[in-house]
Amino acid sequence: xxxxxxxxxxxxxxxxxxxxxxxxxLQKILETSVNPDEGSITISNQPRGGETKLxxxxxxxxxxxxxxxxxxxxxxxxxxxxxxxATTESSSGEAASSSLVDGTAxxxxxxxxxxxxxxxxxxxxxxxxxxxxxxxxxxGPKGMCDYCMPLEPYDAAYHxxxxxxxxxxxxYLQKVNPKSSSATQFLPPLSPLDYRVKVPCPTGNxxxxxxxICSTCQPSAxxxxxxxxxxxxxxxIASTDIIDRFLQAWRRTGMQRFGWLIGRYEPYDxxxxxxxxxxxxxxxxxxxxxxxxxxxxxxxxxxPRIRALAAHGTTPLTIVGYxxxxxxxxxxxxxxxxxxxxxxxxxxxxxxxxxxxTMQSAYPTPSKSSSTGKFSSRLVTAILTGTKDGAIDVSAYxxxxxxxxxxxxxxxxxxxxxxIVRVKEEDRSVNSARYVPDVFFSxxxxxxxxxxxxxxxAFPVEYxxxxxxxxxxxNPVPVFQSxxxxxxxxxxxxxxxxxxxxxxxxxxxxxxxxxxxxxxPGQAQKVFELAKMLSDWHLVAFLDTTQLxxxxxxxxxxxxxxxxxxxxxxxxxxxxxRVVTSPALMGDPSQLxxxxxxxxxxxxxxxxxxxxxxxxxxxxxxxxxxxxxILDQIAAQEAAEASGxxxxxxxxxxxxxxxxxxCPHCTFENEARRTDCEVCGLPL
Numbered sequence: 001x002x003x004x005x006x007x008x009x010x011x012x013x014x015x016x017x018x019x020x021x022x023x024x025x026l027q028k029i030l031e032t033s034v035n036p037d038e039g040s041i042t043i044s045n046q047p048r049g050g051e052t053k054l055x056x057x058x059x060x061x062x063x064x065x066x067x068x069x070x071x072x073x074x075x076x077x078x079x080x081x082x083x084x085x086a087t088t089e090s091s092s093g094e095a096a097s098s099s100l101v102d103g104t105a106x107x108x109x110x111x112x113x114x115x116x117x118x119x120x121x122x123x124x125x126x127x128x129x130x131x132x133x134x135x136x137x138x139x140g141p142k143g144m145c146d147y148c149m150p151l152e153p154y155d156a157a158y159h160x161x162x163x164x165x166x167x168x169x170x171x172y173l174q175k176v177n178p179k180s181s182s183a184t185q186f187l188p189p190l191s192p193l194d195y196r197v198k199v200p201c202p203t204g205n206x207x208x209x210x211x212x213i214c215s216t217c218q219p220s221a222x223x224x225x226x227x228x229x230x231x232x233x234x235x236x237i238a239s240t241d242i243i244d245r246f247l248q249a250w251r252r253t254g255m256q257r258f259g260w261l262i263g264r265y266e267p268y269d270x271x272x273x274x275x276x277x278x279x280x281x282x283x284x285x286x287x288x289x290x291x292x293x294x295x296x297x298x299x300x301x302x303x304p305r306i307r308a309l310a311a312h313g314t315t316p317l318t319i320v321g322y323x324x325x326x327x328x329x330x331x332x333x334x335x336x337x338x339x340x341x342x343x344x345x346x347x348x349x350x351x352x353x354x355x356x357x358t359m360q361s362a363y364p365t366p367s368k369s370s371s372t373g374k375f376s377s378r379l380v381t382a383i384l385t386g387t388k389d390g391a392i393d394v395s396a397y398x399x400x401x402x403x404x405x406x407x408x409x410x411x412x413x414x415x416x417x418x419x420i421v422r423v424k425e426e427d428r429s430v431n432s433a434r435y436v437p438d439v440f441f442s443x444x445x446x447x448x449x450x451x452x453x454x455x456x457x458a459f460p461v462e463y464x465x466x467x468x469x470x471x472x473x474x475n476p477v478p479v480f481q482s483x484x485x486x487x488x489x490x491x492x493x494x495x496x497x498x499x500x501x502x503x504x505x506x507x508x509x510x511x512x513x514x515x516x517x518x519x520x521p522g523q524a525q526k527v528f529e530l531a532k533m534l535s536d537w538h539l540v541a542f543l544d545t546t547q548l549x550x551x552x553x554x555x556x557x558x559x560x561x562x563x564x565x566x567x568x569x570x571x572x573x574x575x576x577x578r579v580v581t582s583p584a585l586m587g588d589p590s591q592l593x594x595x596x597x598x599x600x601x602x603x604x605x606x607x608x609x610x611x612x613x614x615x616x617x618x619x620x621x622x623x624x625x626x627x628x629x630i631l632d633q634i635a636a637q638e639a640a641e642a643s644g645x646x647x648x649x650x651x652x653x654x655x656x657x658x659x660x661x662x663c664p665h666c667t668f669e670n671e672a673r674r675t676d677c678e679v680c681g682l683p684l
Contacts (some may be wrong), residue, residue: 001069003062008074008203008216009033018063025062026054029075038079039080046219047074050191050371056107056672073508076202101155108373109188112366116316117265117275121170126153126273153272162271166466170273172229173293175370190370195219197435209435219409223439224455224463227400229364231378234268234276235321235396235470245483246282247384247392249490250325258305261321262310262537265378277320277380280479281537286489294324299362309544312574313581315479321380322359327392335389341383348397349384349418350461356381356399357407357464361441376401380468396468403464410434420458479581481535484683490540499611502604506612507663508533511605515597516590527589534595537581540573548607549573549600572600 003025005012014028030036042051054075057065067073127150133200136147151158154167154175167175178187197209198217206212237243249257259282268274283306288295303319310317328338341347348356360377365377383395406412406488411434415422429432439455486494505511508530513523533539543549549572579585581597595601661684663671663677670677670684677684 001062001067003067004070004072004087005029005032006072006074007033010517016062018067019061021678022054022057022060022062022065029054029077033075033077035079037080042076044074044189046191050187052107052187052371053078054292058529079202086669092584109368109370112368112373114366114368115265117267118170118269118367121273121275121370123561124273126171126174127151128153128155128158128272157273164271166227166233167229168233168268168271168274169229169231170275171271174273175679177369188367188369188371190367190375191291192370192372192375193401195222195405195409195411195437197433205412210430210433215437218435219437220441222402222406223452224402224441226438226463227402227466230398230466230468232265232273232277232320232380232398233271233274235380235394235468236276236278237470237472238263238278238280239476239483240472240485242279242392242478243384246284246323247325249284249289249487249493250327252493253289254291254329255293256292256325256327257284257289258287258294258324259284260300260306260319261324261380261382262306262317263320264315264317265320266520275378277378279320280317281397282323283537284487284489292328301421305544306541309541309573309577312577313479314578314583315581317479319363320378321382323382324382325384327384327386327451330390333390337386337392339386339388339390341385341395346461347395348381348461348465349414350421351404351414351418353384353399353421353464354407354412354414355463356397357403360399361404361408376404382470387555390532394470396470397462398466398468400466406464411436411439419461421461421464422458423456433624460670477583478511479535479583480537481532481586482539483536484533485536485539485542488541496538498546498607501539501542502611503610504533504684505530505604505608511609511612513592513596515593517593517619519589524589527592528586529619531580531585531589534576535585540577540580543576544573548604549576572598576600 001016003016005014005025005028007029012028012032014025016028025500026038026041028042030038033041039053041054041057044050117451129150130148132141133147137143137145139145139630152174153171158164160166169341173189179509197213197219200208201212201214201217203214203216206214207335210521246257246259249255261277261279262281262283263277263279266276266278268276285300285302286297307319310319326341328340328554330336330338356379359381363377363379364374365376365378366373369375377398379398381397383397384392385395404540410432411424413422413424423439424434426434426436436456439459440449440452441459442452445451457634485501486496488496491665510527510530513519513527513530519527520546575594575598579591586589661672663670663672663684675684
């Protein structure tokens with residue numbers, strides 16, 4: 001077969017046997033190159049990007065590499081150095097080449113562990129089935145023709161008919177590298193975009209940027225265009241309670257809030273080979289809220305602990321995105337919000353798009369189809385903002401690969417107009433060394449013609465955005481059954497304390513709960529309430545910070561042996577996480593048994609018993625600051641109950657003393673306006 005080779009020495013044609021080893025091609029390249037360093041020779045199926053050292057492919061035939069008759073490969077190499085050090089450098093280069101030939105250096109994409117949803121879709125062909133057409137199909141029931149044969153997942157007519165704007169990630173992979181191909185590609189089909197100057201220059205013929213630049217090391221001109229695919233097709237919030245709980249802080253303070261979306265990725269059958277991000281909880285990092293924005297500390301120091309904890313659920317969870325509020329009540333009606341994000345103004349500001357690109361670059365997607373082992377990102381940006389009728393709704397977006405590459409190259413910045421992105425000026429100083437190639441974008445003019453325009457000094461932010469649909473399930477089955485526990489990092493508004501946890505456990509009678517084998521028949525309701533209370537992400541995340549259950553992150557950082565020597569209960573948090581995320585938890589009381597047997601739980605119950613309020617001293621020493629009139633009411637209530645004439649049963653249901661609600665869990669009398677108990681925090 002004929003293989004065409006293009007290098008800086010020219011274009012060459014070589015007749016090669018399809019079954020020949022790749023070293024035959026290497027030898028042909030050496031014959032047509034000028035003073036090449038053999039260990040530096042790379043080949044690629046595109047002019048720029050995706051280069052692989054040819055020596056690392058030794059032992060594989062040309063056919064198995066995916067090379068066919070007439071294929072064109074692009075070759076790059078470094079020349080052998082000259083001078084006294086040439087011999088030393090040449091020998092070291094040969095040693096490196098030998099190491100690659102022996103296979104000791106593994107290619108990045110071969111050791112990648114992909115997400116479960118990627119493993120699932122790689123096992124499917126993704127074809128869209130079609131029923132037999134009664135009008136055009138003339139064959140029998142077991143036959144097939146052009147009118148009823150399955151469609152490829154990237155079929156343009158099917159996408160247009162169903163209003164699907166973007167190809168899903170695996171559909172895009174099918175399009176650029178069909179599974180029906182008889183040969184395996186010698187290189188992965190995807191290469192992450194990189195708009196930075198290559199330092200050092202692959203030719204080695206001039207000083208590195210910013211001292212010098214050439215057509216080989218400088219990035220090509222950029223044409224902004226709508227991304228044909230998206231990494232996530234749909235954002236699903238597992239329960240409306242998750243959003244309502246997140247909004248409580250804004251409703252009480254008016255300050256904007258930010259939270260990380262904890263969830264997982266699943267197949268999404270609405271689009272061919274689709275992927276959806278399912279949100280099970282929102283974790284709020286330390287932040288400073290403002291009326292028109294917020295301050296956030298990055299990098300997130302608690303991130304590794306949260307990711308490690310979430311990964312130990314029955315269904316492993318991870319960070320699938322982030323959410324923030326942009327809400328502004330109207331002056332006429334404070335119960336309604338300003339409709340500020342719409343096609344006539346902006347949907348996502350330039351500052352938010354740059355932030356999204358930065359975050360997506362920090363959370364890349366592992367991919368066996370990328371030459372670097374990573375490709376783009378599945379991190380979703382969700383925004384809570386006002387609708388046209390003044391209500392609150394979720395909007396979900398991602399930014400394109402071009403946006404990520406431009407931010408990494410420090411090429412763009414936000415502008416005063418939220419719908420406009422500014423292109424930075426080139427800077428050749430040593431500290432910055434920013435190179436900005438020509439940037440263009442296309443649009444239709446008033447005559448309906450496609451026009452290309454320079455993006456300098458600015459361009460619309462829409463060219464960087466990728467829309468993601470969103471919604472809630474019709475039949476919610478959330479992993480976490482409760483959203484009642486106080487939320488982290490809300491100082492002064494909701495303060496998480498060990499005392500509150502102990503009080504809630506005591507109110508539910510947790511110390512009396514035993515495993516299912518020794519449990520009395522009448523304890524079913526108590527076990528149900530305890531299981532529901534424990535199945536709360538915010539409670540589990542808080543317990544992970546206490547000394548009662550050692551943090552999971554220690555187990556990962558120090559290793560099992562070291563962590564066992566330090567604390568024999570290193571697995572207790574993992575057990576807790578698996579138990580509270582079990583799908584059968586609320587229907588099978590025995591699911592609690594593994595947790596009840598842990599040392600961490602026994603320690604927690606010991607503290608619960610010691611801190612339980614005693615009869616006659618309902619509140620104990622923790623309530624020194626309670627006003628005397630409240631204490632007098634408590635004493636009167638206890639005296640009435642002791643004499644048998646008090647309205648204990650009525651008070652528990654809120655029908656006792658006017659203006660007072662007695663907590664059914666700890667018997668503390670609260671003001672009637674309260675919805676949660678002031679002492680134990682449980683609902684009244």
